[in-house]
Amino acid sequence: MADTHIDQYETIAYGGFAVSQILALVVGLDPELDPMIKVAATRLASETDAMKAALEKAGAIEIVTYESKADVVAAGRTLLRRLVRYAESRPNGDAIANDILQGETLTTILRRRPVKLAAALNHASTAVEKYKASLPEHATWSADLLVVRDALSSLNEGVRRARIDRHQMTPEVASARASWLRRYTATKSIIEGVLRPLDRVSMMPEIFDDLAEQQRTKPVIVDEPTQPSP
Structure with missing residues (x-):
């Protein structure tokens, strides 16, 4: 199920990330299903583009996303x-x-939202300090990481405040978001259906970033049988 707390602006990042990860990680796992997988990715991409268009029509998308400070x-x-x-x-x-990347691939981290990128840079700074004996240029790297992390953190805070100020949605944006959430949920179901027979459901949080956030507090996929009534 899609996280209904995904706001209208976050849909763009979550949608783009999922599409990229589906094409990179899922295509090829079961070649016979590749056409269906690609269609699912294309439809989510189209829904995300429609969401972005609705936001642009409503105005000020550059203020509440990262486009103006890319x-x-x-x-x-x-x-x-x-x-x-x-x-x-x-x-x-x-x-x-591997420690710098916290066990993830570089590609996955680079595709994540800027909020997570700032956290990744912060962890990288800690890792550089940890391995400074093996990194002769550690001081320069540490300084550069802190400068970029602080700039990104400041940008993240500005975007967060702008989103709070512009939280109200026009009817068109609300409709586009509802449609996007349905598509996102459907895409999750499709991809889980591909992964489950391969015993690869654990990949879901790598593909759908909201699941990576939920994973800390609750299971991503619930598979418990329904208990009969006494």
């Missing part, structure tokens, strides 16, 4: 990519890079 987000992603490559070049580099 350079700040890009700088964070570029820095993290460079750091991982540098870490991998050092002795025991694979282990260092």
